[in-house]
Structure formats: structure tokens, C-alpha cells
Amino acid sequence: MAQTAAAAPSALLPSAEQAEVIDFIESLRARGGTPAEPSARIVSADGTRGVVIPESMFQILVDVAEALKAGLAVTVAPRHLALSTQEAADLLQISRTTLVRLLESGAIPFDKPSRHRRVRLEDVLEYMKRQRAAAAQALDDMVADAERLGMYDVAGEEIADALKHARRAR
Template sequence: MPKNLKDHTYLPSQGLDDEFVEMCQALASQALADPDSRPRLVMGSKTIDLPPQVAEILGQVVAAMCDGLAVTVAPQTRELSTQQAADLLGISRPTLVRLLEEGEIPFMKARRHRRVMLADILEFQKRQRHQADQALADIVADAQAYGDYDHPNR
């Protein structure tokens, strides 16, 4: 990774004027809703066509900041150490190593060091979220079937 790329958190301005917020929200929703339009970045006399993925990212950043949320940009290499992968998942390194050894997440071994691809970590994270969502839906369905939602004082 180039040395000049560093993590940085951007805070929304305290006094975003209403017109700017409305414009940002309209642009963000249009960028996310219209995949056929080719977004462009204009800086002075230069115009750059943006790939749809970049427009989606910018739309999400603008939407988050308009909602008063801070946004962190954290460049990542495509190949992670076990510690970097564990930090990304919010788990301990030994837990990650156990998941690797159990075959839950693919990895490569360079001598005695394990390396994990960022795409594999993100895919695992997506699977975990899906499983958690499914488990919650099952709990809610069971509770509804037993009538637990029928009693407001419980």
C-alpha cells in the first residue's frame, strides 16, 4: 500500500445548510437508484467519469454525513495478516486462527505465516450476518407462533 494512504475519519460539519443537505441527499439517492446514468466529477474545467462503484461509495458517504454520522476511510490491502483480519471482524486472533483451521475461511500459508484475502473475510462476514438475521427471524417466528407477542405486559 502506498505510504501516503492513511486511515482518516471525516466528521460532518456542524452547520450544514438545509439546501446543501437536500442536494446531497438527492444526489446520493440518484447515484444509488439510477445505474444507467454515468456520474461525473467536475473540478474546475476538468470532468472525470466515475465508475458506478465509486458513485455508490460517494453516495453512501454523503448520505451518512448528511445524517450527522462520521465516516472513516481506511485503505486495506487485499491480503491481510491474521491480526488485521481478526481486527476487521472484531474477534480475537486465536478465534480467527481456529476459524481458519476449521475451514470456515480460506487462507494461504507463507512459511509459517497465514495470510487471508480481504474478499474472503468480507464474504465470511456477510455469511455470519445472514445467519444471525435468519436466527433472529426464526426466534421471532417461534415467539409469534407461541403467542408471545399477544401479551404486552410480558
């Protein structure tokens, strides 16, 4: 499925036919999670050697395979470094109107070279990172408040500790 840089997003849905993905993951794990060669390569189905890919691209492919194995859908969408407000809103999974409010409030920087606002992909990703951190802090605060008020049971503490540990591991 070859796509141009301006291609529409495509969703990869997990299916029974994706045994190759699972085999890919198991093969990597069997080798200690590293490629068999010093550099990762894309190889065609007939075994012909393809191009060498950077480690960062290899890790992306591993992450996609892990998500599909876990039964998650993966969306592949080409992105420009500068996004329209609709593209940025879609990436954040919010309405365009909400995004414009965020832009006007200064939460996300933007440029307006003409009539239309342009948002840098880097700024949108940074905003997402800040939002995740704020949500994690809010959850930690709620857990601490519940513990302080004696509203947390033992099983809840174990879950909270596991969540805190998982968050720190990221």
C-alpha cells in the same frame, strides 16, 4: 487530504461543517438520484472538470454521503487483496486470537506462504455476509418461536414485519 495506498485509516465524523454533503444528497434526489451527466465526474471546488469515475465508485460516494448525513462516522481504509490476520480481525471487529480460531476451524480460508497466515479480502467479506445471513435467520427463528408461543404482542408483530421487509429489500 491526499493519502497514499499505505495510509492509515481515517474516520470521517459528521459535523456541522458538512452542509456540502447534505446539499450533495439533496441535489441528487432532486435529479432523481442520477448524476447530471451520463457519467459521474469528480469536479474541483473551482469548477474545473476532473476525472470520470465508474458507477460503482459513484455509488460508494453516495453511500458515504448518506451515512454522514445520518450522523454516522465513516472509516476509509485502504485494503490489499491479501490481509494479515490483524487486518482481517480489525475488519471483522474481533480479536486476532478469535480470527485465528476461525481460520483453523476452516470458517475462513487462508494461505500460509511463510510463517504468517494471509487471508484474502474476498474470503473475509464472504464470511461477513454468511454471518449476517445467519444472524438474520436466527432473528426470524426467534420471532417465529415467540409468535408460536403467543409471546408476541401486536406492536411487536408490526416491528418484526418491518424488519423482515427491510431485510428482504437488501
